Amino acid sequence: MKFSTVVLSVALAASQTSAFMAPVPAARTVRPLFSSEMKEGTATTATTKDAPEADVKNFEEKVAEETATELNVAAAAAAVAPPAPVTAADYVLKTVDRSKIVPGRTAGEERSTAIPFLKRPPKLDGTQAGDFGFDPLGFTEDFDLFTMQEAELRHARLAMLAVVGWPLSELLAPSWMLQNGCAPSVLNGFNPLSFLSVVAAFGAVGYFEYKTSLRRNDNTQFGLMHRADLADCVDGQYGVAGDYGWDPAGLYSSIGDNAYARKGLREVEISHGRMAMLGITGFAASEAITGHPIVENSMFFHPNAVLPAAVAAYYTFNYFFELDEKTAGTFYRFRMSSEGTARWENLQMGLGMNRRIVGPSPVAAAKGGDSKLDALKDIPEKAGAFFESAQKTYGNLEKAYMDNVVNKK
Numbered sequence: 001m002k003f004s005t006v007v008l009s010v011a012l013a014a015s016q017t018s019a020f021m022a023p024v025p026a027a028r029t030v031r032p033l034f035s036s037e038m039k040e041g042t043a044t045t046a047t048t049k050d051a052p053e054a055d056v057k058n059f060e061e062k063v064a065e066e067t068a069t070e071l072n073v074a075a076a077a078a079a080v081a082p083p084a085p086v087t088a089a090d091y092v093l094k095t096v097d098r099s100k101i102v103p104g105r106t107a108g109e110e111r112s113t114a115i116p117f118l119k120r121p122p123k124l125d126g127t128q129a130g131d132f133g134f135d136p137l138g139f140t141e142d143f144d145l146f147t148m149q150e151a152e153l154r155h156a157r158l159a160m161l162a163v164v165g166w167p168l169s170e171l172l173a174p175s176w177m178l179q180n181g182c183a184p185s186v187l188n189g190f191n192p193l194s195f196l197s198v199v200a201a202f203g204a205v206g207y208f209e210y211k212t213s214l215r216r217n218d219n220t221q222f223g224l225m226h227r228a229d230l231a232d233c234v235d236g237q238y239g240v241a242g243d244y245g246w247d248p249a250g251l252y253s254s255i256g257d258n259a260y261a262r263k264g265l266r267e268v269e270i271s272h273g274r275m276a277m278l279g280i281t282g283f284a285a286s287e288a289i290t291g292h293p294i295v296e297n298s299m300f301f302h303p304n305a306v307l308p309a310a311v312a313a314y315y316t317f318n319y320f321f322e323l324d325e326k327t328a329g330t331f332y333r334f335r336m337s338s339e340g341t342a343r344w345e346n347l348q349m350g351l352g353m354n355r356r357i358v359g360p361s362p363v364a365a366a367k368g369g370d371s372k373l374d375a376l377k378d379i380p381e382k383a384g385a386f387f388e389s390a391q392k393t394y395g396n397l398e399k400a401y402m403d404n405v406v407n408k409k
Helices: 002-016 037-042 051-078 145-172 192-212 219-228 259-291 306-320 338-352 361-368 371-406
Strands: 322-325 334-336
Touching: 145 259, 192 306, 306 322, 306 338, 334 338
Parallel strands: none
Antiparallel strands: 322 334
C-alpha cells in the first residue's frame, strides 16, 4: 500500500536531520534525500540545518495530501447502500401456474421411475398421466403411444368392474350359474347359460369398441379442455386417452378446476386400474390352481375380526408414531412423535395409568423406567429394522441382477 511506503520514506528523511543523528561539522555538506534541485538535475550543496527541513516539510505535505486521497477512496468503497424498505409485495407467495401441463416431467431423468436399473424409454417423459417410464419390452418404439394408452385404459376399466363383480357373483349368484362355486371363466369353464351370458357381455363390449375406436374427441367439451391443458405438449392436440365425455357426477374437477388436478385424477384412475388388472389375474390364477373360490375362507369377504383389527392397528400405529425425517429416503425408521407422546400420556391419565407421572411401578423402576411405555417405544425400532433389512435384501438383488445380467459381457 502507498501509505506504508510513505511512512518508510518519512522515517528515512527524518534520519537525515540533526534530531536523529549526531552533529557533524558545519563545513560538511550532505546531499538532501529529496530536493527541488534533484528535480532540475542540478547538484547543489546544503547545510544539514536549512535544506533538509524544507524538503521534509514539502514531503510531509505531499504525504498528507496522498493519504487524505486514499482515505477518501477507501471510505467511498466501504460505504454500503442502505437496504431497501421491505414492502408487502416481498411476502407474496410465488404460485405455480397450474393452468397448463408442463411437458416432460421426467425428461431430465436418465433412469426409469418404475424400474430404476433400466434407462428411461425416450418417448415416456412423464407428460401423460400414469407415465412412470415402464416399458421393459420397448413397445413404445414400435407402436403408437396414444393407441396403447387407450387400450390400457379400456382394460383397466373392465378390470375394475371385474374385480368387484367376480367375488360378488360367487357370493350372491345362484349355484347353477357357477362352476363348483367359482365364477365362470375360460379357466373355470362354463355351463350353457353362463356361456351365453358371457358371450352377450363381450358382444356388447365389442360393439362399443367398434363404435368408439375411431371417434374424435378433440372438439367435445372435455376435448377442448384437454387441448387447453396440454397446449404446451407436443401431442396435446390429440387430447387424452380414454376420454368419452362421461362424467355424470361432475367429479372430474372436484379436487381443483385446473390442469394439474385433472391430471391427478387421471393418475388415480390408471393406478387403480393397473392394480385391478393384477387383482383379477390373481383371482383367475388362484381358482384355476386350487379349484376353490376366492371368497372361501377369506377374511376380505366374510365377517371376521382379523381385518378390522389389522386396520385398527395400522391407524393406532400412525396415531403415535411418524417416519423419522432424518432417515427418510435412506431408511424406513419410525419414532414417537411429539403429538404421540402427549397422546400416550393423556391416555395413561385417562385410564388411570399415571404411574409415569407419580412414579413408575417397582418392577418398572427396577428395569429403569416404565416398561409399558418402553415396550411401545420399541415398536418403531423393530419396524425400522425390518424395513432396513428388506431394503438391503432388495439392494443385494438389484446388484446381483446388474452384475449378472445387465453388465455381463
